[in-house]
Amino acid sequence: MKTDGQVAVLTGAGSGIGRALALALARRGCHLALADIKAASLAETAAEAALLGVRVSQHALDVAERTAVAALPAAVLDTHGQVDLLINNAGVALGGLFEQIAEADFDWLMEINFHGLVRMTRAFLPLLRDSPSAASRIVNISSIYGIVAPPGQSAYSAAKFAVRGFSNALRHELQGSKIGVTVVHPGGVATAIARSARLPTGVPDGEIRERLARVERLLRMPPARAAEIIVRGIEGGRDRVIVGADARVAALLERLFPVHYWRVLGRLVPH
Known part of the structure; x- marks a missing residue:
């Protein structure tokens, strides 16, 4: 699909991949409805994007709040x-093994990373159908952890696998319509998601933070580079976009060894 002159709704726009996506789209002339739970960082992204000459609106939003999500389409x-492109990017992380994680924390992550994405899709699907453009698109940001599932990432992987399955099923349901669905699997992108991860209580803080620090050292791709790959995938109408050589290797190993891939990856990825 073309992005010049279109309108994109983007969640998680305040930082990381979200901010980089906003700027990559703005450089292409795409107007933006930007949403994030953090108003200050959202305002920074909006100001940068507006300097590129596109129309930008800001929407303070918690995707876990049903009422707020339901009200967003009218505000946009x-x-x-109009709305031509929906990018569901908002997400959080949770450190710790499954037995260490409280049920409330597991549910918190699922509400944002999966249910928030689903309710955003439900809210904006009618607008995407009504778009005056010849093609519109839903882009759901999963993760390489939606293809492989490492230890210590039970909640995050559960949500990202769910995003992958939801996206693929929705694409099949929308086949023949003008709405396409892209699912994105980034690898190690240099964002603050590991540093800002919620940690379980009752577990030595240093132990989990050291594990997260080892993971963070693998987050090397600049967000701007990841955003360019994603936007080119959107423009090319691609159904799946894998971002980064590390993600491509992990996806290949999972395809070759769908049960035992971790015997190889476990030697390469700190956990």
């Missing part, structure tokens, strides 16, 4: 008049 239409 009020400013932009």
